[in-house]
Amino acid sequence: xxxxxxxxxKSALNxxxxxxLFCHVDPDGDALGSLLGLGLALKDHGWQVQLISPDGxxxxxxxxxxxxxxxxxxxxxxxxxxxxxxxxDLDRLGTITDKVSSLHSIINIDHHSxxxxxxxxxxxxxxxxxxxxxxxxLLKKLAIPLTVKTATCLYTGxxxxxxxxxxxxxxxxxxxxxxxxxxxxxxxxxxxDEIYDRKSVTQLQLxxxxxxxxxxxxxxxxxxxxxPYDIVQYYTDEDLSGIINYPRMVAxxxxxxxxxxxxxxxxxxxxxxxxSVNVGLLAMRLGGGGHPRAAGCILSGTLAHxxxxxxxxxxxxxxxxxxxx
Amino acid sequence: xxxxxxxxxKSALNxxxxxxLFCHVDPDGDALGSLLGLGLALKDHGWQVQLISPDGxxxxxxxxxxxxxxxxxxxxxxxxxxxxxxxxDLDRLGTITDKVSSLHSIINIDHHSxxxxxxxxxxxxxxxxxxxxxxxxLLKKLAIPLTVKTATCLYTGxxxxxxxxxxxxxxxxxxxxxxxxxxxxxxxxxxxDEIYDRKSVTQLQLxxxxxxxxxxxxxxxxxxxxxPYDIVQYYTDEDLSGIINYPRMVAxxxxxxxxxxxxxxxxxxxxxxxxSVNVGLLAMRLGGGGHPRAAGCILSGTLAHxxxxxxxxxxxxxxxxxxxx
Numbered sequence: 001x002x003x004x005x006x007x008x009x010k011s012a013l014n015x016x017x018x019x020x021l022f023c024h025v026d027p028d029g030d031a032l033g034s035l036l037g038l039g040l041a042l043k044d045h046g047w048q049v050q051l052i053s054p055d056g057x058x059x060x061x062x063x064x065x066x067x068x069x070x071x072x073x074x075x076x077x078x079x080x081x082x083x084x085x086x087x088x089d090l091d092r093l094g095t096i097t098d099k100v101s102s103l104h105s106i107i108n109i110d111h112h113s114x115x116x117x118x119x120x121x122x123x124x125x126x127x128x129x130x131x132x133x134x135x136x137x138l139l140k141k142l143a144i145p146l147t148v149k150t151a152t153c154l155y156t157g158x159x160x161x162x163x164x165x166x167x168x169x170x171x172x173x174x175x176x177x178x179x180x181x182x183x184x185x186x187x188x189x190x191x192x193d194e195i196y197d198r199k200s201v202t203q204l205q206l207x208x209x210x211x212x213x214x215x216x217x218x219x220x221x222x223x224x225x226x227x228p229y230d231i232v233q234y235y236t237d238e239d240l241s242g243i244i245n246y247p248r249m250v251a252x253x254x255x256x257x258x259x260x261x262x263x264x265x266x267x268x269x270x271x272x273x274x275x276s277v278n279v280g281l282l283a284m285r286l287g288g289g290g291h292p293r294a295a296g297c298i299l300s301g302t303l304a305h306x307x308x309x310x311x312x313x314x315x316x317x318x319x320x321x322x323x324x325x
Numbered sequence: 326x327x328x329x330x331x332x333x334x335k336s337a338l339n340x341x342x343x344x345x346l347f348c349h350v351d352p353d354g355d356a357l358g359s360l361l362g363l364g365l366a367l368k369d370h371g372w373q374v375q376l377i378s379p380d381g382x383x384x385x386x387x388x389x390x391x392x393x394x395x396x397x398x399x400x401x402x403x404x405x406x407x408x409x410x411x412x413x414d415l416d417r418l419g420t421i422t423d424k425v426s427s428l429h430s431i432i433n434i435d436h437h438s439x440x441x442x443x444x445x446x447x448x449x450x451x452x453x454x455x456x457x458x459x460x461x462x463l464l465k466k467l468a469i470p471l472t473v474k475t476a477t478c479l480y481t482g483x484x485x486x487x488x489x490x491x492x493x494x495x496x497x498x499x500x501x502x503x504x505x506x507x508x509x510x511x512x513x514x515x516x517x518d519e520i521y522d523r524k525s526v527t528q529l530q531l532x533x534x535x536x537x538x539x540x541x542x543x544x545x546x547x548x549x550x551x552x553p554y555d556i557v558q559y560y561t562d563e564d565l566s567g568i569i570n571y572p573r574m575v576a577x578x579x580x581x582x583x584x585x586x587x588x589x590x591x592x593x594x595x596x597x598x599x600x601s602v603n604v605g606l607l608a609m610r611l612g613g614g615g616h617p618r619a620a621g622c623i624l625s626g627t628l629a630h631x632x633x634x635x636x637x638x639x640x641x642x643x644x645x646x647x648x649x650x
Contacts, residue, residue: 164491165490165503165513166513166514166517167514168514170507170514171507172504172505172507172508173504175500175501175503175504175507176500176504178490178500178503179497179498179500179501179504180497182495182496182500183497188490188491188495189495192491197573197574198574198575199574199576200575200576201541201548201575204536204539204571204575205536205539207532207536208533208537211533214526214529214530216526223526246529248522249522249523249524249529250523250524250525250526250529251524274518
């Protein structure tokens, strides 16, 4: 991987003994893996680092090395440089956005094609599977050797952002990086067990209730689950996060939908598609947004009303996709 | 990978224009991926091949290239050489075992450490993640280039036998092989979608019923599901095959159990463990067998009786593991 701004990044790092590293709100494996992978590596090599995750570290990532250093806010004494990881725009830092944007110097490292180039240095690499993959090559170029700890963090970022080497961003290079991380001593089975294979009984009970509500359209092309507030109220967002995968598994379904009702008369809608429907565009029509295969929106009104509205919109999108051939 | 019997395999192949390739009954991704990967490659290079899968090709592997050539039985005209893939012993060929064992010459290619070396040539490589990984290196040594089709078959074998690069057999070399297969043009997201992400509504309904029956011991260490015959009767073995993963997901559980009742007063027991209990030994005590992390047995009697017997045995094994420290 070529790093176009390598010299600038090197000088910025060499001139800044104090570094503030940030990842985005609602952090995933890549956000935390990049934060900790780069953070621990720089810390081991003499930098003073603060590692800031505005929303902290969710339970399933607590196993990552270095989480004890992660804070949700930061102090700015002296001339600190900020490194912002895996954020498409500065708003992804949540309530600390304003405070971060006033910092002396910002290095923006990200793999989202929609990145707004908000930094003084912007290294944006949409062809990277994960920000953690970029950090792997950066540390190599900085001649900072990886330890089992830093390799574990970077592997976690790559593993989660490629869906376990399964999404379309899984390139030959991703496997080459994984090979090198395993040579350092990463134990993929331990990481996968921590991230995916541990659910609470509560989460499995929610899954049971959700599957009871699985519906499939008569032509089989839409599979959906609608969860009323009287169920949702007992569960956290983390509990609810994997449920959409189940309508998505229905073999005949091109589009999968999850509708969850909030207390305040709002319905959150998650959308997934297999191949022909761009659910990003579909979600935009409904006032939301996202990617071609994964998107979402929030509708107001009753669950029944939202269900009707979304299913009609999906039907129409399927028809349009069909007409396009 | 060093192939100790390379010269013997080469001469056997060169002396045998007619080849019979076999995989085991109840074929998984590695059995079929190896059969088709090697079979198509040899066929493309002038050999006459018969590809025999005694149990045919299950629905979720029908996408593999070359399944149209797979038969469940074979004819032996002339001096044919048999290549037996991914079989720990000859009995793994089911009802055709006797017919196969009388063949002129047998090449045994397998990665199971328990392989009984039943062939004239035995290439057994327990350090390989999958038989498909061995085939990858064999084709390389035979200077037979891989096509997208053969690479797709071999990738499928490696992907399934490593649980999607997650089991303990996932070595750095596995990723190196995956890198090379992706360079040939394998699309991992398409393969994963075919293998894992397509379930029938029936299968999801079974999952719902199974989750309704999820139990966890008071100390959280055992999670189990018991399915009575009045449920099981409506489902196939394929429908039932993934259910054990759900008690296994319970975060606190060291041992997961699935009990399914047959019509004839037998109960099939599947056992999984996370770390400290060797369920292979546990299953042996109950008259079955398997691996340290995945094993099974069949008990006679009622479901309630089997559940009691198994849970007591698991409790004892947990106690022993605890005493060992």
